[in-house]
Amino acid sequence: MNGDYLELTDVRVTFDGFVAVDGVSMTVLQGDLRFLIGPNGAGKTTLVDAITGLVAASGSATFGATQLLNQKVHKIARLGVGRTFQTASVFEELTVLQNLDIAAGAGRGPLTLLRRRSSVPEEVEEALEIIGLGDLRDKQAGVLAHGQKQWLEIGMLLVQNARVLLLDEPVAGMSAHERDETGQLLRRIGAERTVVVVEHDMDFMRSFATSVTVLHAGRVLSEGTVAEVQADPRVQEVYLGRAATTGEVRS
Amino acid sequence: MEALFGQLFAGLSLGSVLLLAALGLALTFGQMGVINMAHGEFMMAGAYTAFVVQGVIADAGIALVVSIPLGFGIGGLLGLLLELTLIHRMYNRPLDTLLVTWGVALILQQVARDVFGAPNVDVRSPSWLSGSVDLGVAEVPASRLFILVLSVVAVGGLALVLTKTPLGRRIRGVVQNRDLAETAGISTRGTDRLTFFIGSGLAGIAGVALTLLGSTGPTLGTNYIVDAFLVVVAGGIGQIKGTVIAAFGLGILQAAFEYSTTASIAKVAVFAVVVVFLQIRPQGIFSIRTRSLA
Numbered sequence: 029m030n031g032d033y034l035e036l037t038d039v040r041v042t043f044d045g046f047v048a049v050d051g052v053s054m055t056v057l058q059g060d061l062r063f064l065i066g067p068n069g070a071g072k073t074t075l076v077d078a079i080t081g082l083v084a085a086s087g088s089a090t091f092g093a094t095q096l097l098n099q100k101v102h103k104i105a106r107l108g109v110g111r112t113f114q115t116a117s118v119f120e121e122l123t124v125l126q127n128l129d130i131a132a133g134a135g136r137g138p139l140t141l142l143r144r145r146s147s148v149p150e151e152v153e154e155a156l157e158i159i160g161l162g163d164l165r166d167k168q169a170g171v172l173a174h175g176q177k178q179w180l181e182i183g184m185l186l187v188q189n190a191r192v193l194l195l196d197e198p199v200a201g202m203s204a205h206e207r208d209e210t211g212q213l214l215r216r217i218g219a220e221r222t223v224v225v226v227e228h229d230m231d232f233m234r235s236f237a238t239s240v241t242v243l244h245a246g247r248v249l250s251e252g253t254v255a256e257v258q259a260d261p262r263v264q265e266v267y268l269g270r271a272a273t274t275g276e277v278r279s
Numbered sequence: 280m281e282a283l284f285g286q287l288f289a290g291l292s293l294g295s296v297l298l299l300a301a302l303g304l305a306l307t308f309g310q311m312g313v314i315n316m317a318h319g320e321f322m323m324a325g326a327y328t329a330f331v332v333q334g335v336i337a338d339a340g341i342a343l344v345v346s347i348p349l350g351f352g353i354g355g356l357l358g359l360l361l362e363l364t365l366i367h368r369m370y371n372r373p374l375d376t377l378l379v380t381w382g383v384a385l386i387l388q389q390v391a392r393d394v395f396g397a398p399n400v401d402v403r404s405p406s407w408l409s410g411s412v413d414l415g416v417a418e419v420p421a422s423r424l425f426i427l428v429l430s431v432v433a434v435g436g437l438a439l440v441l442t443k444t445p446l447g448r449r450i451r452g453v454v455q456n457r458d459l460a461e462t463a464g465i466s467t468r469g470t471d472r473l474t475f476f477i478g479s480g481l482a483g484i485a486g487v488a489l490t491l492l493g494s495t496g497p498t499l500g501t502n503y504i505v506d507a508f509l510v511v512v513a514g515g516i517g518q519i520k521g522t523v524i525a526a527f528g529l530g531i532l533q534a535a536f537e538y539s540t541t542a543s544i545a546k547v548a549v550f551a552v553v554v555v556f557l558q559i560r561p562q563g564i565f566s567i568r569t570r571s572l573a
Binding site: 038064080081099100102105106110111113117118119120122126129130131133184188 | 340448449451452455456458459460461462463464465466467
């Protein structure tokens with residue numbers, strides 16, 4: 029498992045003639061905390077959608093030796109590729125624990141599903157611990173704070189045993205304190221996993237990224253460490269010279 | 280006092296029949312947003328299942344006990360077949376589903392006519408359900424009491440499955456957020472099929488219960504399908520408790536109108552009440568957001 033990495037080769041997504049992702053190739057190694065940045069419409073979320081099967085794509089995306097593209101969404105998830113959504117997506121009317129249970133039991137057959145759970149599975153308990161929601165386990169997910177929902181989403185990926193985590197703007201709308209905690213959380217879980225973070229928040233990126241890929245108009249514009257990417261004149265141009273000097277970039 | 284209780288029981292009894300007919304729809308229409316006009320024919324299939332079982336097992340009591348799970352299975356399998364062949368192709372096209380399943384309903388009625396003949400058939404009630412039971416305040420027919428209990432058990436069972444088991448969590452999860460459920464590794468197609476199986480199976484159970492009240496014919500389902508939809512819509516799409524309240528509410532209302540007028544006028548009056556109610560509260564008694572309707 030240790031040598032497994034996520035490799036994209038010439039991934040292309042077209043919507044009715046509009047090219048949203050135009051031949052993206054990149055490699056993300058295990059233990060890497062890769063940030064995927066770029067202006068709005070650069071194709072960041074679409075790329076994540078393509079890898080997780082929510083949109084059809086051409087090219088190749090492999091994890092280990094397994095081809096991910098154009099497989100069924102739940103099959104990809106069971107292969108160990110998990111994602112979160114831009115707007116915190118949890119099952120709002122179920123409790124924190126039930127949310128994690130759904131994710132943990134996704135591969136079970138229908139007949140075993142009729143048994144009532146007698147105790148909380150170990151991996152669920154562990155995930156609750158990691159995301160720090162242990163005290164809120166019986167709360168309805170809908171009433172959680174925004175940041176807590178995002179952590180719950182990440183927790184759902186953990187109990188699914190996701191080896192690749194694709195996080196779509198995990199800190200959007202979070203307070204500074206929550207951002208920091210999220211960053212620490214990503215570092216904790218990222219050591220043994222392959223993590224890709226789509227983000228607009230440059231401060232957050234500078235604090236926690238180990239490597240950065242910049243997308244622009246569906247293509248990879250630049251790739252490297254935070255310093256290398258910031259020094260890249262093409263990146264500065266795309267961000268109208270603001271990215272390198274000011275904090276947050278939002279368009 | 281006795282007259283009042285008698286009326287109340289008549290209402291509850293009517294309501295329990297409505298509830299059995301509507302419970303499966305609350306799943307397939309309420310939770311999944313599929314307008315299945317063949318739901319009534321699944322009830323008919325359940326009723327004929329009871330008829331066939333009685334041909335094999337002489338003892339009416341044992342036959343009834345066997346028929347209930349078997350009717351669930353037959354109704355469920357028919358539903359599964361319908362889902363696999365037609366409905367899954369049109370999840371986002373409710374109006375097309377309506378027409379197609381109506382066609383399926385007509386076909387199933389004709390099949391029943393060809394197999395069992397056009398005249399109605401009768402299923403014998405077991406001896407322990409043919410008398411009446413003294414509840415202290417009034418004597419009530421045992422078969423109606425049985426159906427009342429059966430409907431409560433069915434609702435309880437369904438509620439238990441939906442709220443307490445992992446399967447129920449999965450069904451509710453898929454209803455609430457399909458994309459998230461899929462990326463959490465859940466086969467939403469599989470869950471759809473399973474939900475449809477359970478909903479259609481409940482129609483089968485309703486059909487078995489109806490054989491205790493009257494004779495069984497090919498058009499048995501058409502008598503109930505409109506009422507069943509009425510109950511689900513009035514109760515609020517997507518909510519089982521709304522369906523329960525609406526079923527008993529409409530049953531009691533119908534019985535009360537019948538007491539003072541005739542059955543036909545009572546029906547008209549109930550429809551009028553529902554129409555007015557939906558003008559004031561279009562979302563029904565309870566409401567949550569579902570994926571394709573409302």
